[in-house]
Amino acid sequence: MYWLKQMNLINPNKSIIMEEKYILKPQVKYLSFAAIAVGVISIAIGILQTPARAWTSYLIANYYFISIGIGAMFFLAIQSISQSGWSAAFKRIPEAMGSYLPVAGIFMLLLYFGFKYLYPWADSNLVNADELIKHKSPYMNVGFWLLRVVLFFGIWMLLNFLIRKESLKEDIEGGFKHFNQTEFLSKIYIFVMALTFSLGTFDWIMSIDIKWFSTIYAVMNFISGFHHAVALIGLVIIILNRKGYFKMFNDSHLYDFSKYLFVLAIIWGYFWFCQYLLMWYANIPEETIYYIPRVEGVFKEVFFLSVALNFAVPFLVMLSLKARRSKLAYSIVAILMLIGLWVDLYTQVVPGSIGTLHIGFIEIGAFIGFAGLFAFLFLSTFSKAASVPFNHPYLSESLAHHE
């Protein structure tokens, strides 16, 4: 085949790349099962003792990995649309991260049992007593909410499936057909995702503070998912590279991932600041109701910690040219950012639902559980196909990427 000939010119180790396939070792598998067990235990204990805390932790952890999954798929789509060559070799990683979404949909539906601890609009007495909540009830009601979950996740799963299918077929057949088809699907995916994920963030998180609203909210959470997904993708590549996979991974690739972290940190900070500044400036009650408990109450430190971890850390560290090419610096930043996403979600969810600051076994345990599940689904999907898409038209560009 022509593409393989092309590759031969550049990379004599073609066969190594072609045969490279991730093997999910039993230790890793058991570790993730152990993590899932921790999660199940802590959520179970939580439901028996303090159900409100258990359900908020459950929502935070599930939403955390939904936004990572969506962000990873967005990364994949944007690479395809913008004809980016440098990242072609790594596309199997974001592809596999999308595999969490079907499970996440089921967890979202199970949230039904925790509704009364989270969403004021699910309580019919409250809805009848309050004019404003009543106004929203044609949209914010239990039945329609569940229907939307089914619809959104259904669409995402379908598109994920189609994109993955094209990618796997490309391995067998090669050529331009599947490459072009992926680009087309990516366009649809981005459009659909923009609408569905926007409404999803309103439904799942914003509606906890039922009287408060912000138009930038959806984009902000969307970018946050993208930002943290890139952090995780890079981190996973660094770890796998240490384990002997992705041998062609060089500091030019790393440099590009670092640039993404840098730029997205600026965008994240920008959105965060737009919302904060405009609400502070206008100073009207229907908006400040959201910020008062976060800025003046017990959540103050956590609230600003989120800005530090999600904006200041990646921005300041990645300013340095040396740091952008250092695996260590990238790893530290990525880990801090991944903690930052949890902190960010915590401050979005908890002040409106529980109202008191309490981070303990339930919160951390639930997160560990979901992380284990995500890791297991991601790695087992990743192990099912060649780790490098060897027929990708831009692969030679990606392998020889030097800047």
Added chain:
Amino acid sequence: MYNKAIRGPLVLGNKNIGQITSEVLSPMERKLPVWWYIALTISLSALTFGAWAAYRTIAFGIGEWGVNNTAGWGWGIINFVWWIGIGHAGTAFSIFLLVLRQKWRTSINRSAEAMTVFAILCASMYPLLHLGRIWLFFYILPYPNFRGPLWINFNSPLFWDVVAISTYVFASATFWYVGMLPDFAIIRERASSKIKKVVYSILSFGWNGSAKTWFHFENLSLVLAGITAALVVSVHSIVAMDFATAVEPGWHTTIFPPYFVVGAIFSGFAMVLTLVIIMRQVFNLKDFITDSHINAITKILIFISLIMATGYATEIFISWYSGNQYEMFTFFHNRINGDYRWAYWIMVTCNAFIPQLFWFKKVRSNIAIVFVIALLINLGMWFERFVIVVTSLTKDFMPANWHSYHPTIVEIGIFIGTLGFFVTGILIFFRFFPVIAIHEIKGVNNIGEESNH
């Protein structure tokens, strides 16, 4: 690396370096065509009309405009935002496409940057003229003064605007000019007359092409690129805050800053498209600005159009979701429906629906249709600002204060004048400046060929 076999060539026609120079510079070196004089006459007439309108405004005051106590802002701010938006594309091309490694930008960035400079100059006319007493403009500058304890309101987004835009003018003009230095030197070398040689020698700052000069040049470009990248976002965010900080229905919404930035890039790209289609046609530059360039820009326009559509949908949804009766009135009874619904629907049609035609390859490859759609996007973006400014202001909280707004001939005249200024600037640019970055296009001429490996 760039693989030509897969991605296709960026410059058509297998040219050598000498051919590129002569073809790009041919508009400057051959005799001026008749259409150039005709176009210049029209644009100078428009400019004269604008000068008359500016004279009326300065000599007789803002009473010459159609604005009133209720609708205190009218065409002035609409056109200001419109021009600023157009001005964003130059920087967006240079910076974002550079960051995203889009090598095809090299044949378009020069004209986009030129457009930026002229568009921002047009935009800056409006706040100046709206001051009423334009000769007191310097009051806005924060300096220790003798006017008593009268200091500038640093909390006002209008002041932030002055700071952001003046910075942007200087930064983008410098970026544009510095980029032209090596090309000026080429023109100098080729100059036929003595005067031309001296003029371009001065313009090129005595460029000598040594390694050291190139080193300085590249470093300076990098620094300027970094500065302007932040400015792209900051300028239009602050323009958005002129509206969003006010507690006015339809204005006070948190999505405004990014939404304005995206809208600005949208209108700017459409204007770039309009311009390069004309340019490649009249100067026969189709080997440099190829069909695949046009194709790439139209694809970006679909993408941005979808973001705009999502923005419109979000606004409508949240206005309902908020349960705020004023917000709901503005969107459902004053925009979607009501006296100004025609403006709202022109905006939605031109910005959200018509660009979707670019999904079809047939549409994308028909240059005439692409040209028309690009113009329609510019129209749609103008109406977006019209909708925001006029619908919110004319009917706000108190029905007793409602008042309609109609522009006068003076306001229209100023707009026509800035259009004339813009076209004049572009015509001069076409004639006296290298319209394509010669040194950059040479860099991508043979990109991705076997010999380069």
